[in-house]
Amino acid sequence: MATYLKLIILFMCSISMCSSLKFASLDKTYDRGVKAYNQERWSECIVQFEESLHLYKLYKSIIVNCRLKCKSHNFEPTIKESMEDLHIFEMFFNMRDCLTKCQTQGFNDVHIYGNVSDSVIDNLQTKKPYEYLHICYFQMYALPKAASAAYTYYLANPHEETMKNNVEYYVEQPEVDAKEVIDLESEDYKVLYQLGLKAYQQKKWGETVANLEESLTGYLTWENTCRAECERQPEQEASPEFAITISNYMASLLICRQKCQDELKPQYESGVQYLSDVLNYLQISYYHLDRIQDAAKTVSSFLKLLPTDEDMLENKLIYESLVDKDSFVERSDIAYYLKRDQYEKKLLNFFLQGNDNTDKTNTNEII
Incomplete structure (x- = not known):
């Protein structure tokens, strides 16, 4: 019976289930997107940047949920004596432990690395992937997607006149319905x-x-x-x-x-x-x-x-x-x-x- 179960597991791994157990890196995925863009491998550019956006949503949800969870938790002081303002130190030590455990468990559950560089986070917060994506979509003749990607980036960076012109260009194209140009990250x-x-x-x-x-x-x-x-x-x-x-x-x-x-x-x-x-x-x-x-x-x-x-x-x-x-x-x-x-x-x-x-x-x- 045990051998039979092992065979089933091996078979399921062979059809890519085990690949999902590998840990994904947001940094590496984003960098692969930039590399594909620079090498004009447009379909690969789309795959990597779409994946980086997906991974960032997972990353952000874990970070934010843990912060909210640990903030709402009522920590009972282990040191009962009240002296000066020392209880606030214990509160922050408890918060640190709560965040560390919660985030480690969260990243392990979804199989992604929790270490992400500041530069990649900054780029994702400013919607930088959409600046790349609109060009990659355009090169693959996916103009409706290109229009929405450009619009999404422009909303986050309204000072960029070039992207405003890009959005106007896309809207004028017969393949694009202006009503379907949307903010891809609208709340x-x-x-x-x-x-x-x-x-x-x-x-x-x-x-x-x-x-x-x-x-x-x-x-x-x-x-x-x-x-x-x-x-x-x-x-x-x-x-x-x-x-x-x-x-x-x-x-x-x-x-x-x-x-x-x-x-x-x-x-x-x-x-x-x-x-x-x-x-x-x-x-x-x-x-x-x-x-x-x-x-x-x-x-x-x-x-x-x-x-x-x-x-x-x-x-x-x-x-x-x-x-x-x-x-x-x-x-x-x-x-x-x-x-x-x-x-x-x-x-x-x-x-x-x-x-x-x-x-x-x-x-x-x-x-």
Whole structure:
């Protein structure tokens, strides 16, 4: 029986199952893509860069999920005595162990190497593979794919005029349907938002609510993921003072987290703007569905974000004549989002003011 099982395993390995047990390297896959591009091996270029994008998604999901998991874990201190601020040291030691174990297990489970060079990660974050891919697709006469690849890269790098011209060129080609040129890395919440707006314009109130509620939740989840990615920080300017070095890293982390909201530009300047817009559509849709209590809750959440908005204040007066005041309860996810956002902005302002004072002091000393 054991021999029979070994034969089955060997047979399955012979049809490529065992090859999947090999560990894949994101660095090597990306480099093979660049090499194929430089040697004008277009089909190989496509295979390697598509694979690098796939591997990066796996890599990023493991890194981010472990960070979120370890951050949410309540570590019980093993040293019960409380002395000075030593518990925070133990917390970070526990966090280090949690991240190491979680990430090692995650990479082993999907058979990829966890060591990735900073240069490759930077290229993947700036959507560099799509700059190569649009040319490789073009050379293989896959113009619709080339158009979407160019568009995806351009959205991440809107300052590059050449890529803008490439997108315009592709759209003009008879093989390309402009409506099918898409962002290949568009987040789900953006798709749901567009579906919600379309349903709203058609006065399909139930469909509007379903899509926009998912979009709102999806955005909050996406931003948390983006914020977790920020924990990979570049080297900061060294200081012999421990507190100064740590403060610089903390400020860099906060700046990165705040920049997650830049993903909403140019349509929205901030997460608060986006969320308030979604809430506005929702309260109107809830009203048409005769779900007045849900509308009141949505109005209250909107005013938490924009307390002086005159139109919404007038809407609240209307709803107050239809439901009791207890219905005006803020959504906890919205209240938490705003509180965190405001707190981070205050911390950054405090940090920057301290830097300004330091600069002035240094200037006075030089004079």
